[in-house]
Amino acid sequence: NAGVTQTPKFRVLKTGQSMTLLCAQDMNHEYMYWYRQDPGMGLRLIHYSVGEGTTAKGEVPDGYNVSRLKKQNFLLGLESAAPSQTSVYFCASSYARASGGKETQYFGPGTRLLVL
Amino acid sequence: RKEVEQDPGPFNVPEGATVAFNCTYSNSASQSFFWYRQDCRKEPKLLMSVYSSGNEDGRFTAQLNRASQYISLLIRDSKLSDSATYLCVVNNLGANAGKSTFGDGTTLTVKP
Numbered sequence: 001n002a003g004v005t006q007t008p009k010f011r012v013l014k015t016g017q018s019m020t021l022l023c024a025q026d027m028n029h030e031y032m033y034w035y036r037q038d039p040g041m042g043l044r045l046i047h048y049s050v051g052e053g054t055t056a057k058g059e060v061p062d063g064y065n066v067s068r069l070k071k072q073n074f075l076l077g078l079e080s081a082a083p084s085q086t087s088v089y090f091c092a093s094s095y096a097r098a099s100g101g102k103e104t105q106y107f108g109p110g111t112r113l114l115v116l
Numbered sequence: 117r118k119e120v121e122q123d124p125g126p127f128n129v130p131e132g133a134t135v136a137f138n139c140t141y142s143n144s145a146s147q148s149f150f151w152y153r154q155d156c157r158k159e160p161k162l163l164m165s166v167y168s169s170g171n172e173d174g175r176f177t178a179q180l181n182r183a184s185q186y187i188s189l190l191i192r193d194s195k196l197s198d199s200a201t202y203l204c205v206v207n208n209l210g211a212n213a214g215k216s217t218f219g220d221g222t223t224l225t226v227k228p
Contacts, residue, residue, distance in 0.1 A: 033216075042120075042203055042218035043160070058215065090159055103148060103207055105216065107159035 006108035013081045013115045021076040023091030031094040032074035036087040081115045122219035133194045137222045139204030140186045150205040151189050194226045
């Protein structure tokens, strides 16, 4: 199993450009998440999905949109990139929200985004 | 006040030392708790879950105090390879089901 994969690994954008980050998981997980991590800080939840076709806002959703058309994929879109969106973006997935260890989140390797 | 707060660190300790990290959470409805480890420029990985009765995994011991709303991680006999950032994570059920809240992390450097 590849686990959680993210593409691209690194990207440079100019202010106002748009892009889509792709996250894919092959563990048949119901839950998927997008986080951003800024230097010296923890992860902040952007959006998440509790199943195919559903999405919900997290802590910092402004400026981002997401889609979960297939269970294994979770896309994060930036319609008009801003320098404040320079960050490392991590995708994660988990089997369920119940206890018993099934809520363990598995992370992708991250996408480093620089917006000039 | 942040929902999850950790010792700011950094912690610099010699090999073989015992070190403890604390984490407090503000939502009394929080249901499950975890410690994740994040190496420099890498993704976070689960270190251990934290159970009400406390749990141990080798040199690592996690404790939960629901009354005081804090969790702790104790590392005994520190190794160089323990150098990393340790993230406290809290999951909530109910209205916030499906979301995890991460602390900002505590950085540990173990020196020879």
